[in-house]
Amino acid sequence: MDKRPIGVMDSGLGGLSVTRVLRDQLPNESIVFVGDQGHFPYGIKTRKEIQQLSLKIGNFLLTHDIKLMVIACNTATAAALQLLQEKLPVPVIGVIKPGAAAVAKHGYQVVGVIGTESTIKNNAYKKALDKVDPTLKVISHSTQPLVSIVEHGQTGTTIAQKTVNKELSVFDNQPIQALILGCTHFPFLEKEIAQKLGQDVQLIDPAYETVRQVKEFLTNQRLLSDDASPRIELYSTGEVEDLVDGAQKWLPNGYTKCEHIQLDMEDQR
Incomplete structure (x- = not known):
């Protein structure tokens, strides 16, 4: 058993759709979610920009000692999945x-x-x-x-x-x-x-097939959590009020805290 959290990232609020399925299908797992609303939208950015942002978020999630990362964003999956799989010391799954x-x-x-x-x-x-x-x-x-x-x-x-x-x-x-x-x-x-x-x-x-694959991987690697009181932490690089509104609508009574974070891109390589 492994009580370390699952890391989830998205360009904004969309990743909450994956987070809610994770919460429903794996109710004992803690989740750390980052919505990069401060750099929204990803869909019109260059591949390099998306890779830089995704890697920065991945490194932030590592500070929370995640055991696995889910790129809950199709745009970021297409642009940065391979890079994150190469750069991060934890498994990374896209959608x-x-x-x-x-x-x-x-x-x-x-x-x-x-x-x-x-x-x-x-x-x-x-x-x-x-x-x-x-x-x-x-x-x-x-x-x-x-x-x-x-x-x-x-x-x-x-x-x-x-x-x-x-x-x-x-x-x-x-x-x-x-x-x-x-x-x-x-x-x-x-x-x-x-x-x-x-x-x-x-x-x-x-999201459903993605979470099924996450569950299968954690099961096979014996990394599932049995935590009776898992936490769901939400972070936004933009207006935290927007993330709170989205979480209250799509994750009612389902998160531990919701805070703003600043990702400094100047040191990103």
């Missing part, structure tokens, strides 16, 4: 390969992928899906404005539905069987997305 693995289990012929500009530009999911099923038709589309809807607390509003309808109109004439929510912000818009696409389109949240 893209698990998302592709979740699709492979169902035998779809045509799937859609929505994500940030960076994730779609890098063809991150297309590459991962080609490896698990080269016959699969993948229709990828950048829906960057949806990230801001979540960050600004506008889920469940008329403007959220209108924005989703506009951003997903690309699928009106391209029927898909499933849609990968290729940004961890998007599960918080699941209701609006389902309203737009209809009940015949399966929505795939990579």
Whole structure:
């Protein structure tokens, strides 16, 4: 048994969608979450910038003696997973390969992928899906404005539905069987997305397969915690009030503390 926490990072609030699944599926695990809202959004940054920010957050999480790190951000996974796996002394798991693995289990012929500009530009999911099923038709589309809807607390509003309808109109004439929510912000818009696409389109949240892989790894390595009172610590590089609002909405009564941190990028290499 290992009571050290799991580290989780995201560009903003989206990683709370992974954190809540971790909390539900692994209730004895402590979690340290960093939302990099001070440098939001990642989706329009360069690969090098994303790598620098992700590594800095990884090093911050190491100061909390984490036993494993989850990059709960598709953009950061695509840009920095390999780097963090090479640089950090703990296992690092991203969300893209698990998302592709979740699709492979169902035998779809045509799937859609929505994500940030960076994730779609890098063809991150297309590459991962080609490896698990080269016959699969993948229709990828950048829906960057949806990230801001979540960050600004506008889920469940008329403007959220209108924005989703506009951003997903690309699928009106391209029927898909499933849609990968290729940004961890998007599960918080699941209701609006389902309203737009209809009940015949399966929505795939990579968080569940990601957490399943985390659980499998911790089990195999005998690193699971049996802590009866695990802690969930949340940190933001931006306005901590925004993280508090998001946590109260998506992690009700589920966190130990929520604080602001400053990441000095000048010493980053």
